[in-house]
Structures are given as structure tokens and as C-alpha cells.
Amino acid sequence: MARVLQTELTESGWGATGIELPWRVLSLLNAFRLLLPMLLLLVFFFNAPSDSVGSSQPGLFLSVAVGYFAFGLVCIQAIQTRVPSAEWQAILQLLVDAITLSVLIHASGGASSGLATLLVLPTGAAATILPRRYALVGTSFVVLSLLVETTISFLQGESFQSDFLITGLTGASLFAITLLAVPFAARLRASEALAKQREIDLANLNELNEFIVQHLRESILVVDASDNVRLINETAAQLLQGGAVPSGTALVAVSPRLSYVLEAWRKQSAGRRDNVGEIVGADGGTVIRPHFVALAETGSGPVLIFLEDTSVIADRAQQSKLAALGRLSASIAHEIRNPVGAMSHAGQLLRESPSLTDDDRHLTDIIEKNGIRVSHIIGNVLQLSRRDSTKQERLDVTDWLSGFIAEYEQTLQLDPASFRIDMDRNVGRIDVQFDPSHLHQVLWNLCDNALRHGAGPDAAGRVDIRAGRIAATGRPFVEVADRGNGVDPAQAERIFEPFFTSGSGGTGLGLFISRELCQTNGALLLYEPRPGGGSIFRVIFADPSRWID
Numbered sequence: 001m002a003r004v005l006q007t008e009l010t011e012s013g014w015g016a017t018g019i020e021l022p023w024r025v026l027s028l029l030n031a032f033r034l035l036l037p038m039l040l041l042l043v044f045f046f047n048a049p050s051d052s053v054g055s056s057q058p059g060l061f062l063s064v065a066v067g068y069f070a071f072g073l074v075c076i077q078a079i080q081t082r083v084p085s086a087e088w089q090a091i092l093q094l095l096v097d098a099i100t101l102s103v104l105i106h107a108s109g110g111a112s113s114g115l116a117t118l119l120v121l122p123t124g125a126a127a128t129i130l131p132r133r134y135a136l137v138g139t140s141f142v143v144l145s146l147l148v149e150t151t152i153s154f155l156q157g158e159s160f161q162s163d164f165l166i167t168g169l170t171g172a173s174l175f176a177i178t179l180l181a182v183p184f185a186a187r188l189r190a191s192e193a194l195a196k197q198r199e200i201d202l203a204n205l206n207e208l209n210e211f212i213v214q215h216l217r218e219s220i221l222v223v224d225a226s227d228n229v230r231l232i233n234e235t236a237a238q239l240l241q242g243g244a245v246p247s248g249t250a251l252v253a254v255s256p257r258l259s260y261v262l263e264a265w266r267k268q269s270a271g272r273r274d275n276v277g278e279i280v281g282a283d284g285g286t287v288i289r290p291h292f293v294a295l296a297e298t299g300s301g302p303v304l305i306f307l308e309d310t311s312v313i314a315d316r317a318q319q320s321k322l323a324a325l326g327r328l329s330a331s332i333a334h335e336i337r338n339p340v341g342a343m344s345h346a347g348q349l350l351r352e353s354p355s356l357t358d359d360d361r362h363l364t365d366i367i368e369k370n371g372i373r374v375s376h377i378i379g380n381v382l383q384l385s386r387r388d389s390t391k392q393e394r395l396d397v398t399d400w401l402s403g404f405i406a407e408y409e410q411t412l413q414l415d416p417a418s419f420r421i422d423m424d425r426n427v428g429r430i431d432v433q434f435d436p437s438h439l440h441q442v443l444w445n446l447c448d449n450a451l452r453h454g455a456g457p458d459a460a461g462r463v464d465i466r467a468g469r470i471a472a473t474g475r476p477f478v479e480v481a482d483r484g485n486g487v488d489p490a491q492a493e494r495i496f497e498p499f500f501t502s503g504s505g506g507t508g509l510g511l512f513i514s515r516e517l518c519q520t521n522g523a524l525l526l527y528e529p530r531p532g533g534g535s536i537f538r539v540i541f542a543d544p545s546r547w548i549d
Helices: 002-011 021-046 058-081 086-107 115-129 132-155 162-214 234-241 256-266 310-351 358-383 397-412 436-453 510-520
Strands: 219-223 229-232 287-294 303-309 393-396 419-423 431-434 463-469 476-481 524-529 535-540
Touching (some): 021 058, 021 086, 021 162, 086 115, 086 132, 115 132, 115 162, 132 162, 219 234, 229 234, 234 303, 256 287, 256 303, 287 310, 310 358, 393 397, 397 419, 397 436, 397 463, 436 463, 436 476, 436 510, 436 535, 510 524
Parallel strands (some): 419 463
Antiparallel strands (some): 219 303, 287 303, 463 476, 476 535, 524 535
16 A cells, blocks of 8 residues: 555655645645644633633643644654655644544534634645545545544534534535645646746756856956946956956956946947957956947947957967068168168278267267167068067066166267156066067167157156066066157057058157067067056066976
8 A cells, every 4th residue: 555655646746856845835734733723722711611612621622732733843843854755744644633623623512613624724735735546535534533523522412413414514625625626736736847847947058058158268248237247257257357256246346447448338329339449458468359249229238248369369460460571671671771781881980080079989889889779670670570580588677677778868868867767676576588689679669659759748758667567467567658648549559550650750660560579579568548648558578487498
């Protein structure tokens, strides 16, 4: 019998699926089992006429009511541990409920006391848990218990023949409730099983989506209308913050520059471009180009942001640029090297003249030194297409900058007040790995630009040079800053293009060659507007952990 019952219970859908409905039903029924004795005892003690509950046999009523409450407490532990199964607990509890309530009815004067209606809830609850056959068997036991109680009360002279009619009607009602509860329970089982399956499918789909998003090669994030991060994958978090970014974090806290670029993109009223600028990654050495896609009809709603690492594209484009630059440099070498050589030779001959004064000799020194420098520049342009010829050395930026500034001031006859060098003394010695001739040309070009374009409206130009390390990665950097008018934001993306110039008299090759020389040495040259006005050009050197000795 037990094996057959267990088989039918399993086939009914409750035993093996782990659905929570049977346990919820048992918990609610047990709450009823705990409250009912207390309510009956309150009625018994505070409203005790001769025909009230428990008036027929008060002692029996009190002891059974207390025992019923204790049984409810025991059931709490069984329901929480879920031992035995929900079906077996429903059967055992229904038997105890039928016997206990029948005794309480008998102690209260029989079926005419009206307490028989209390059997409706246990019977209906059991019908929602058990299969139909066993639900009807349980209801039959309840009705039989009620009938036995009525018979005993009638034989003891405590009830009348009319009580059998009440018992019969009550029994018929219990069978009707059972027959209605069984199909209702079947619908509940089907609905909960469907909801459970939908929940599992939704969870699986969510996990799949999360897995796909987190393992995309592309770096993506989604921000809401208030610019709070709602979704970000691992690669994007590493680019922007170097670690995990919790959902709901304000974008300005993750990347102030990206927040600024997004705000500028949102303000475009018509013809919105998907890209309006570049940002620098958390490591200080990765240039990122964000692309924006509106997820709402207007740009003020949620936005999907793709983060493009330009270093990958730059490496691919570098080969094409170097090939074109090789052809250009051949023409430069032919057209410029010979005139420069003639000027240098003439300066050397002039230097040998016995009639030269000291001032004249100083001028010839400048001619000779700059002739050599121009020759080096031409050689560096030629080397842009031949990376293997780069001769990197380990340099102390502090010492190197001091020598560079002294040479620059002497060559251009500048006032020492034109420069201010600021070294981050908290990081100690700042070593970089760079070709010295390349670094010389890069800093020379940047200082020339700063002096040429960095003069304020009422002051002479001054160059501020700062060296230090990026806090997040420890990568060394040198930046050249001025207090000029800065760069027009509309042209900021073009200043590193060859032959692009915003003024007259320039060739448009200085920043282009400087960036190419930096890339040849594994470094980056970046521009950003200076707070308070002006420009900052920052050279971020190769990561020391990747140096090859």
C-alpha cells in the first residue's frame, strides 16, 4: 500500500518536481491549526453559557484543545524540515484533524454546536495536495469520524435525531468540496509547473545573455537617462576603471571624460554622430573611441555605448602609414638633405675665417648645431618606416629633461623664465625606455608648439613641463602644457594628421611625426584641454613591466 501510494503521489506531480505549493498549503493549514485552539479556548473561558463550546464535557474539551495546539507546534518542525514528504504529512495531519475535531465537537454537544464546519478547511487543503483517490478516502474518513461522533452522542442522550441530518449534510458538503478541490488543485499544479518552467527558462536566458555580454570581445556598457551604469561587461570595466563596476554606479564616477563626451553627444540636436571624441583608459595608456547608440527615440533616454580600443586599429593602420611615409621620406631626403648639407658646409668654412668675432662664432655654432639637428630629423623621418632601426635606451627623465631644456634655451636664446619644470618627487627616479634622438625630437616639437601657440593675450608664452607616473599603472609620463587659446574642439581629432595645421607658417608634420615616433617606441602621445585654458600634450611611455632588457 505504501509503495503504491508513493508511486501515485510521484505520478501526480508533487513528489519529484520540488514545487512549493504543497508546503505553502501545509503551512497555512498549520497556522489554522495553531489559531483554532486559542480561539476556542477564548470562547470557552469568556463566553460560557450552558450550550456554548466545551460545555458538554469541559475537561475533555480543554485537554484535547491543548493537545491539538501541541500537535500544531510539532507540525512546524516537520514542515520546515520537509520530513516526511508533503503527501504523507497531508494524510497524517488530516487523520489527526478529523479525530481531534470530532472529539471537540462531541465535547461541545454534538453536530448541533456548529463546529462541524471547521472540518471544511482541513478536508479541502488535503484535496489540493493528494491525488483524487486518496483525497476521497481521506474525506470518507472525516465523514466517518463525524458520523461515529454523532452516533455516540445520540446513544449517550446528548444529541437528537436531527443531528444525523446535520451530519449527513455536512458529509455531503465535504465530498462536494473534495470533488471541486481536486480539479482546482490540478489547475494549480499545472499553473505552478508552467510558472516554474518559465522561471527556469527566464533564468537560463538571463544567464546566457549575461555570459554572452561578459565574454564579448567588444567592450560595451549601457547607461540610463540619468547616466548611471546599468550594464557593463568585463572588458569595458577593465578599460574604464581597471576592475569591476557595480550596476547603478554613476558614469561620472567611472570615467569623467566619458561622461563629458556622452553629454556632448546628447546635446546634438540633429545629424547626431555616433562618435564625438576620444577618452583615455584607466591604465593611462589606452586610447578609447566611444560610439553611442540611443535605445530610445530621443538621446535623453538609455544609451548603449561601444568602446573601441584604437590601439588595435592604430597597429593595423601603422603598416600602411609607414609604407606611404617611406615613399614620402625618400623625396624629403633628396630635396632637403642636400641644401642642409650645403648650409652646414658653408657654416664650417665661415667658422675658419680669422676675422670672425666671438658673436659671429656663436652664430656659426648655432648654424652648425641646427644643421646637424635637421639632418637628424630627416634621418628620424626615414626611420619611421624602419622600426628595427630604433635604438632604445633606458633614460632618467629628470636628468634628461634638465639637459634638454638647457640646450633648447641656448639654441633659441630664450629667457629661463620661459620654462617651468615640475617633477613628482614622491615617485623617486623616473626611468623610461626610449630612443634618445626620437625623444629629443618629440619634446622639441612639443615645446615649439607651446611657445608658438601658448602665449596668452597679455603675456608671453611659457612652457610648463611635468614628469611623473600614472597612479593606476605606474607608467611614466612627460607632459608639455601652455596657457594659450587651446585647440578648437572641432579640430581636436585632426591635429595629429599629417599636413594639418591650424595656423600659418607651419608644415603640419610636427605632431604627426611626434606621435609616430612615440608609437615606434611603444609610447602614446595624447592631447587634452588644460583646465583654465591652454593645451596639454602628454607622452605616456611604455609600461615598465613590459620592457625588454
